[in-house]
């Protein structure tokens with residue numbers, strides 16, 4: 088703070104100050120956005136004398152994503168992780184491998200700026216790469232991509248590449264825009280809900296309980312679930328399809344085939360709002376349900392039943408996530424699914440829903456602010472000259488006109504030596520990228536690594552400079568939920584030691600780099616105000632509005648009064664105003680089992696943990712309940728392998744191996760095993776990416792299993 | 798009339814938000830989620846019985862019923878004799894190792910005092926836990942069963 092002269096009281100929630108006379112303490116409550124998933128639930132953090140002591144449910148603000156203040160286990164411990172003893176509190180400099188020394192902010196900033204300028208001078212701006220974060224605010228993300236571009240590099244990415252890029256690419260090509268189309272409330276009005284590779288009961292529990300489950304149990308909607316494991320969401324399904332991982336594309340193509348063959352498509356909608364129908368019909372001719380049965384292992388009659396239900400069952404919400412899109416055929420699968428939504432007319436009206444579902448509370452915000460090697464703020468393609476020039480004028484900076492390196496390629500380049508400096512904000516690529524062992528080697532080889540984080544992670548180990556950041560409730564900022572809701576999160580407590588909000592650190596770095604005049608902000612409000620000008624979709628999401636109207640607003644909002652609950656009611660944001668069906672060919676998933684590696688290996692998430700565990704592993708209430716990984720094995724396979732519940736097995740792929748305890752279940756497909764993703768799963772995965780979106784094929788690998796101990 | 802927490806286990810997804818919420822309020826959880834191999838989950842806490850055996854057997858009258866009908870314990874009176882532990886047909890009362898007194902669900906007495914709902918009920922994402930008067934809840938259930946029986950939507 089002192090070094091930047093920044094006023095950090097802006098955005099503090101002054102509204103709810105209560106002086107508790109009896110205890111003579113200042114008890115306050117501060118409204119934040121939950122620091123975990125993309126539902127964007129609201130939570131009050133209660134403080135006493137400025138120290139967080141508890142949370143309270145937000146049952147007094149209508150219109151928030153978590154009606155009635157509902158919270159899943161993670162939201163209940165919204166700040167517990169941050170009280171872990173191993174918080175980073177001072178800037179650190181690596182003095183020997185694994186050895187760090189505390190330094191001052193001034194030294195840290197000078198060192199970072201000196202080394203980055205030196206590398207840029209010697210090797211050009213392409214040798215620099217930056218990572219933003221779905222766990223940082225809209226403002227932080229906007230600044231890191233601006234910093235990358237001010238340095239002359241489009242090498243700026245975040246984990247959105249790893250989890251939603253296939254969805255985003257597919258929907259943008261077909262519809263002109265990727266985010267969720269309708270407000271969550273519309274799920275309650277749907278007649279059919281499809282959960283495809285998506286288990287919201289574990290990953291978005293409040294959304295599941297308040298919308299999906301109510302639609303099904305109370306409003307009589309039909310549920311179709313498609314997942315390699317029968318989950319807590321899928322247990323409510325009327326129709327449950329269990330394909331081999333990554334073969335879902337075959338099923339979707341067959342559903343389209345069935346709908347067209349049987350004349351069940353929405354002719355009126357197709358005639359008025361869609362282009363490319365003939366081509367699609369021709370392409371899917373060969374993809375019959377019988378053909379799909381052979382590939383996916385799902386009986387043709389179930390595929391037909393699902394197709395009929397989507398086409399004739401009424402208004403259908405189609406919610407798809409990583410089980411479908413995190414494959415090397417992810418973009419093709421999302422294209423086919425979007426085609427299915429279109430030809431059945433389940434878009435551009437009330438009572439339906441589809442669209443990207445980012446993992447973290449600000450995945451949508453990081454994406455929208457242009458933390459993308461090929462996109463500028465507002466999801467503008469880097470190559471769009473007119474729009475790029477508009478942003479260049481706003482910034483007074485030149486922006487490189489060629490796309491940079493995508494997330495996986497950055498680390499390939501670091502390994503080969505063409506990327507020399509990595510600036511990593513709130514990411515843990517050493518565990519989140521496929522093939523962890525390779526990524527760690529790349530981090531080791533990089534000449535200069537900066538890691539800005541709240542905890543030491545598998546990634547900060549490799550950093551030359553570690554910068555301590557404030558946790559989410561220790562600073563103010565904007566976050567955007569998967570439902571496009573833009574919300575202000577207030578500052579509830581001070582950060583420990585010398586840790587600072589990410590945006591302040593970035594402004595400090597920009598100053599030290601000599602770019603201060605492009606980063607002249609005296610408060611976080613200044614940053615958001617600039618975003619309001621640069622990103623048209625966020626024009627009306629001003630700091631004032633977000634603080635006055637605590638439920639926030641659904642972007643696009645063209646002014647401070649308006650918002651957009653439903654997309655595509657009249658047309659699609661494409662040149663013709665119509666949606667462009669794209670007819671994808673079948674592409675097999677990445678690594679398919681063979682004689683040596685004979686099992687399909689997939690992965691999933693647990694309700695009590697989050698991503699690579701940097702936060703949730705440090706939260707005692709979660710760690711006590713979800714203590715370790717395990718591996719689901721089908722009961723028939725278990726008998727053959729002679730393993731029982733609790734036995735230790737080694738799961739081995741061509742990359743590496745992990746050991747875990749067996750959990751025998753009839754709810755996973757025979758021949759498939761699956762493990763929670765949180766405990767180092769990426770040691771096993773392969774770095775093959777989808778051609779179009781560059782999403783890694785995390786959800787399939789071939790593996791073998793052997794018993795370690797009975 | 799006494800209020801209770803009703804458990805609609807059909808709705809429960811086993812997320813354990815109720816456990817974490819209770820632990821957050823009370824330091825340890827007084828509600829436990831049981832998960833069964835067929836994907837069923839049952840979240841279970843004190844039933845606050847109308848003829849509570851624990852209240853009846855307590856030799857020092859450390860247990861009583863408060864204004865909402867909750868069976869609560871006075872830790873200052875409790876002698877840790879475990880009579881209630883033995884008497885409870887559900888295995889609800891536990892002896893706290895550290896304090897040597899019995900602990901159990903008090904339907905979040907502190908929260909009710911402030912006009913709030915029990916923590917587990919407020920947090921439950923699926924509304925599997927409902928807090929209310931016995932009659933209201935049973936009436937709603939009756940209505941649902943009848944409307945399903947005759948195939949009419951209830952008003």
Ligand code: SF4
Nearest residue numbers: 121123124128159162
């Ligand atoms: S559903 Fe998501 S946003 Fe809501 S409490 Fe849970 S983790 Fe937080």
Ligand code: SF4
Nearest residue numbers: 809812813815840921
């Ligand atoms: S919070 Fe509700 S859904 Fe979750 S385990 Fe408890 S009772 Fe079940």
Ligand code: SF4
Nearest residue numbers: 819902904905915917
């Ligand atoms: S009512 Fe309160 S004390 Fe009882 S189980 Fe629920 S949260 Fe715990």
